[in-house]
Amino acid sequence: MAGLKRFFADGELSVGAEAVLSGDEFEHAKNVLRIAVGDEVMLLDGSGKEFSAIVSSVEKRRMVLNVVRADDGGREALTDVFLAFGYLKNADKNEFIVQKAVELGVKRIVAFSSQYSSAFMNENKLERLNKVAREAAKQCLRSVAPKVEYCSDLKSALLSVSEAKNKIFACEFQTESQTALGAITGSTALVVGSEGGFSKEEQKLSEALGFSSVTLGKRILRAETAAVALVSVAMFALGELGDGAGSEEKI
Amino acid sequence: MAGLKRFFADGELSVGAEAVLSGDEFEHAKNVLRIAVGDEVMLLDGSGKEFSAIVSSVEKRRMVLNVVRADDGGREALTDVFLAFGYLKNADKNEFIVQKAVELGVKRIVAFSSQYSSAFMNENKLERLNKVAREAAKQCLRSVAPKVEYCSDLKSALLSVSEAKNKIFACEFQTESQTALGAITGSTALVVGSEGGFSKEEQKLSEALGFSSVTLGKRILRAETAAVALVSVAMFALGELGDGAGSEEKI
Structure with missing residues (x-):
């Protein structure tokens, strides 16, 4: 039901650019969910958008991904x-x-x-x-x-x-x-x-x-x-x- | 704020009659809250009323109380x-x-x-x-x-x-x-x-x-x-x- 696994990436994201997972999000992705090179995940940068990304490398303390698509999440409340x-x-x-x-x-x-x-x-x-x-x-x-x-x-x-x-x-x-x-x-x-x-x-x-x-x-x-x-x-x-x-x- | 300690008594209660606490309610009253002879507590029988009662004896497996007053609890929802x-x-x-x-x-x-x-x-x-x-x-x-x-x-x-x-x-x-x-x-x-x-x-x-x-x-x-x-x-x-x-x- 939930589809792609979701992670908060470092910094702001944009399609075509590289994204990085580090810290807890990296540990969780690598060690718990066993995300590996070539896997597709959903990245979030807190902007309200969702970004599909493919893992390009897994290093010792971080994971690098290529952002391939941006979507409007559509789950945020319309009212603050x-x-x-x-x-x-x-x-x-x-x-x-x-x-x-x-x-x-x-x-x-x-x-x-x-x-x-x-x-x-x-x-x-x-x-x-x-x-x-x-x-x-x-x-x-x-x-x-x-x-x-x-x-x-x-x-x-x-x-x-x-x-x-x-x-x-x-x-x-x-x-x-x-x-x-x-x-x-x-x-x-x-x-x-x-x-x-x-x-x-x-x-x-x-x-x-x-x-x-x-x-x-x-x-x-x-x-x-x-x-x-x-x-x-x-x-x-x-x-x-x-x-x-x-x-x-x-x- | 909460006032008298509250317990569910055995059976139906009425003013002037004896009431009995047994089982978990007895254990909790005696061993945790240290309720003793002469103490006043609030008894409930599930009828929606609340009964003030005074402890008259504390036995090995039960506590006997005298019910002195009945009140409308007034906390129950009006709608089922x-x-x-x-x-x-x-x-x-x-x-x-x-x-x-x-x-x-x-x-x-x-x-x-x-x-x-x-x-x-x-x-x-x-x-x-x-x-x-x-x-x-x-x-x-x-x-x-x-x-x-x-x-x-x-x-x-x-x-x-x-x-x-x-x-x-x-x-x-x-x-x-x-x-x-x-x-x-x-x-x-x-x-x-x-x-x-x-x-x-x-x-x-x-x-x-x-x-x-x-x-x-x-x-x-x-x-x-x-x-x-x-x-x-x-x-x-x-x-x-x-x-x-x-x-x-x-x-």
Whole structure:
């Protein structure tokens, strides 16, 4: 079903030029998938395009390929959706949020620390989340792997996604949504908290920065469930998860 | 935030009567949470009500309590949503689907085997999934733990949820949804496949039984992502995940 194996190449790609796989992508191609000279693979450079390429040589630390064809991937969401989530203590849950957000089509992901979160981020953990994002992008046939960034406070996180038209702040103690999530159109920033949720001051801060608080209902959702549910609902509303809502505008 | 510790008691409960905790619930209460004589806990009997109770004695294999008060839990979804999912090879992913479906408010869960699924179910695995459902119900403060059932073929699974008003069949190769998922009202059955997806024959079978096929869009979602995304979208449409869609009818 998935067709050609997919890899993120170094630098920008163009038809007729050489491409190089190095690092993890090289190791995975050579040692796990046993890609060899003459094999055809699909290369991605994060531009949104997909490139067919033939392996011309396999060296000790890199693989060289000839790019033969470029295609529009066609799997990217038409609408920009950004997710900012409270960084969790449990590494698996952070990876889970990133993986599912990528599958569902999110364009940018920001993990942040906030008042009630006590998890500690470092370079290695952030690189690991970026690796999860790349793997998820390949698996769901996206041609762009969203970059995962880290903000050490909520304000920076909110500012980093505040260019979006819709700014949605999921708040555990909010009982009425300030915006109709089912009726959004255009670019959308989604913010969900960590295990501890948000403080009243943090909600006020979000309001001052133009975010609307929404409730996810009366059951207590785990942080990672809230993130995935919110992304699912927003993507559906935007016509990016099936053809239900929003599709009328596009046809 | 969660208040009193929650346990599923044996049998039906009523105010003024004795209640008994045994088995896993007893072990967890006594050995993990160190609940002792005189402590107050919240008991659930699956009726949808919550019962405050005081521990009167702790025996070797059971704990006896006096039920002092009954409350309407108020966390259950107002609409019946059933989820039937293709049983997966990876135990964690099955547990993940069950856990998230319970948090999101699903009332009944059916795992099934189908043409392209090769996972093997047994009594222990099914009991494990039911335990996951109970734990998730307690964690999200639901007062009913959905029962997880198993059907060894798709037809039985479809029939087991076909009393629902809306019958939704998520199909990987479907490009246009046959029903507007965002506009559903009333009881809803959601069906998603395993890693291998469904065959054309299985889709035909679902249509013959009154199910409408829907697409979840152009990205390839993992089976467990599809399940959680579909439940999220349906719950939102039904007004059960926040107050966005559907809430007008209820107020």
